[in-house]
Amino acid sequence: MSKPEDHLDIVALKELKDIMEGEFDTLVATFIRDSSNKVEELADIIEAGDPDRLRKVAHSLKGSSSNVCAMPLSELARQLEQLGREGTLAGAADLLERLRDEFQQVATLLNNNI
Amino acid sequence: MDNLGLKVDSTALVDSHLRILIADDNDSDRLILQTIVRKEGHTVYAARDGQEAIDLFKEQSPDIVLLDALMPNVDGFEAARTIKQLAGDSLVPIIFLTSLRDATSLADCLAAGGLDFLSKPYNRIILQAKIKAFASMRRLHETVQQQRDEIAVHHDRLVHEQEVAKQVFDNIAHPGCISAPNIKYLLSPMAVFNGDLVLASRKPSGGMFVFLGDFTGHGLPAAIGAMPVSEIFYGMAQKGFSLQDILREINKKLKRILPVGVFCCASMVDVSFRKRSAEVWVGGIPDVLVFRAKERLVEPLKSRHLPLGVVDSDRFNTDTTLVQMELGDRIMLWSDGIIEAADNNGEMFGEERVLEVILSSQDPNDIFHNIERAVEQHAGRGEQDDDYTMVEVSMVTEEDMGDPLGEGGVSYLRGGPRDWSMTYELRPLTLKEFNPLPLITHLLMEVPGLRPHSGKIYTILSELYSNALEHGVLQLHSELKASADGFARYYAERTEKLQALDSGWVRFHIDHHPVEDGGVLTIVVEDTGNGFEYGHKQGAEHRTEGYSGRGIPLINTMCRSVRYLGKGNQVEVVFDWHVDV
Amino acid sequence: MAIWSTEASSGELTIKIQGRFDFSAHQEFRDAYEKVAEDPRSYVVDMKETTYLDSSALGMLLLLRDHAGGDNSSIEIVNCNPDVKKILTISNFEQLFTIR
DSSP: OGGGGGGGGGHHHHHHHHHHHHHHHHHHHHHHHHHHHHHHHHHHHHHHTTHHHHHHHHHHHHHHHTTTTOOHHHHHOOOOOOOHHHHTTTTHHHHHHHHHHHHHHHHHHHHHHO | OOOOOOOOOOOOOOOOOOOOEEESOOOOHHHHHHHHHHHTTTTEEEEEHHHHHHHHHHHHOEEEEESSOOSSOOOOHHHHOOOOOOOOHSSHHHHHHOOSOOOOOOOHHHHTOOOEEEOSSOOOOHHHHHHHHHHHHHHHHHHHHHHHHHHHHHHHHHHHHHHHHHHHHHSSOOOOTTTSTTEEEEEETTTGGGTTEEEEETTTSSSSSEEEEEEESSSHHHHHHHHHHHHHHHHHHHTTTTTHHHHHHHHHHHHHHOTTOOOEEEEEEETTTTTTTEEEEEEEESSSEEEETTTEEEEOOOBBBBBSSSSSGGOOOOOEEEOOOTTOOEEEEEOOHHHHBBOOTBOOOOHHHHHHHHOOOOSSSGGHHHHHHHHHHHHHHOOOOOOOEEEEOOOOOOOOOOOSSSSSOOOOOOOOSSSEEEEEEEOHHHHHHOOOOHHHHHHHTTTTGEEEEEHHHHHHHHHOOOOOIIIIISSOOGGGGGGGHHHHHHHHHHHHEEEEEHSSEEEEEEEEETTTEEEEEEEEEEESSSOOOGGGGGGGGGGSSTTTTHHHHHTTTTSSEEEEEETTTEEEEEEEEEEEO | EEEEEEEEETSSSEEEEEEEEEEGGGHHHHHHSSSSOOSSSSEEEOOOEEEEEEEEHHHHHHHHHHTGGGGOOOOOEEEHHHHHHHHHHHHTTGGGGGGG
């Protein structure tokens, strides 16, 4: 079992919580719902072989995960986005698997209100 | 008049409460941003894509727009362009929310009208700083716009006021007979607001006055002095006053009404076509030039006087230069605008170039336009109001000029009392205390065209009046005046007798009727004295040492006839006058 | 354009004008003679470094003359370059000022 700080920037997260106050739970719920949709979408895109859409959706996930302080997740999204930008899907499926695992970790941590 | 002070709208936005539009398709990002912004005390309008952002912008006209670059439907770039268009003149700062890092994408953001970027993950402090910066930029912009609008309003009003003022100036400070065939002139339509003034008037005697003035300063302050100057100029010119009288009056008036430091540089010319001469007065203005057509040479007449409105009447000098001229000779007047017209390097046109152009003109008729063209070539046709003011007066025959009294000119001999008579009887109390001569002279000078004869008329009136009063009413003997001793006694007696006077009168009967180009003035002075045997004194035979002293022979040289009437207690003088003097 | 004034113990105020002497110098020129501790007995306007003057400068000189007592004033204008001198001559200011 990895530590929370391997998946989340704990200090920044604490700050975010302070800002969001009562809205934090809503944020977490929104993020998880939204992101799991995106992860599924990414799987479809890779299957359909559409680098441009890959770039856009990965870009969005990169931004939103960074905002909830999930930096490793954001980094994986960035790598997918980069593939999309390069117009290739080579290695995309592997990356997506790692991203899916990472998302699971983040979602669990956030849900458990670490 | 309102002052031009610009107000800053007191309802201008305050940084603490702004209305901010946020557009982000990512629900969680939007939620975070929305929360941060709201916590800063601002009102948030949230949109999920570009189209929603545009719709919300139309509805709410927010102060600042935060736009995600990549959004479904309408993306951030397009939304930014539309919002810019909708905002029109007012500044709506658009900040792109983006984690795009490549230069091309950032450039796209700027091209679409974005002013700044905010990258994910959002940082509260940075966001706060940016909102604050753009709020104050927006406020500054609004102030500038508002002031620009106010300036535009003020400017419009100023232009309107100047137009109205110009109409008044054009009516009063009109250039008179400047379109006469012997005059060429250059005067910008708005010249009066550069302080430049050109006036021209035919004289009752057939000649012509031309006046060129240049007031210090610009705009209304420079224009205001033009009104009294032209009123005096035209009023006095038409009544036959001399150049000296007119200048003295203008100087006196300007000295009185203008603040110290504001004055009128001027030149004035009195042209006599009959005598082929011109009198020129130059005060504070560049050399007036006389061009001799036959010899093809130029004589400069230097400014010899202070400008008008600088010194009091007692120091004001009206000395002129008399210039004999031939037909075709020209006199040129200008303000310093021509001389000082500068080219791109600031080099002035200068007097030497003026001379060069004059002397190199093959046909003297082209001189004026050659100068005009040369100045324009030198200075370039600028956008700015030029203040090139220049007048050329040519010597022509009087026939060329036409009738000064004709329809083209001012009807000098019309519009005043010309056909009238009056009787004015002065009784003892008045005789003791009042000198009637200025009043009668003044009355006579209202006869149009008579003024140039005022000196003679005054002499006639004063001789007749003193004879009637002293020898008639007071019964003084002129023989007394033969010796120095007697002279003093004569006046002592005069005072004494006048003091004691309780009966008798002097009566003026004055009659004027007009003829073709002048008039006939008949003056009869009657007194209650005993008269005298005048049989031998009629006509030219009178003796200089006679009853009426030295006056009557003098009068005789001035008029058509002098006759004694009744028992010698009435004298009648008939004075013929013509506009030709 | 710069203007500065110096007061000599003899009660003479010297005003120096550098560069163009035109309307923009208005306030500075006034200050040069109004903001002095004691009313000077005489004035010297030094135009050694004056490159140009326009009609509003002439107006300012008249204002100084007025301030200094009008006909009773004692004002010398010195060190004029030919251009400046010419403008003063055209305006016949030597009738109002001593020009050296």
